[in-house]
Amino acid sequence: FEEGAFTGKHVVITAGPTQEAIDPVRYISNHSSGKMGYALAQAAADQGAQVTLISGPTNLPCPDRVERIQVKSAEQMLEASLQRISETDVFIASAAVADYRPSEIAEHKIKKVDGEDQMIIKLVKNPDIVATVAQHPERPFTVGFAAETQDVAQYAQAKLARKNLDMIVANDVSNTKIGFNSDNNAATVFWGSGQRELELMSKAQMASEILNCIKTQLKD
């Protein structure tokens, strides 16, 4: 097994969407395919890391030499992330976590009510996984993503500070050629003292560029 830039490092990556149950047959989710996170897992393993991929529901096969933990909800994703925190060197949050979940999961399938044209589902805020990791006393080097549809750089830098992250990868998800479900992405990576533009490229290439940025910051 070849020595790589991440040999001896444990990299934990969240990927894909979360599913937040409404009742036994319905859920709230989003369009994340998991491709970005799985590409990061593959690239980190190729560079010698021990990789744990905490994945929401996707159709993707588990990358080679990667331990995958499959979860559904944000709460399960948080629990799996915290379980490994003391042995994690780098945490990368590429998952599209639902910000809110139904306040209650109905025990039985919710029935249509005759004469009622509206139904209301009450939502409550989910825990913020990457912010929780970044606040932990044993915090690893913590990297977030920012999926924005406007003022990408400004919102991303605000998230970097507010969530106490070491680095953030900002992608514009209003452009359907990149971001959700596409094989390509374009992004700007921000850290405390600098930034790097990653022009349109495959998610596999972007994964190794992101790891290069992390490697440089880990050395400093």
Ligand code: PMT
């Ligand atoms: O999966 P693909 O189809 O390949 O698409 C890739 C992607 C567009 C999903 C990915 O590149 C991306 O941008 N992922 C982050 C999506 C997102 O939820 O962004 P956000 O700006 O809402 O969240 C900011 C950061 O906080 C993210 O690192 C997110 O993982 C994290 N977060 C958000 C909410 C929450 N409750 N917990 C979190 O950890």
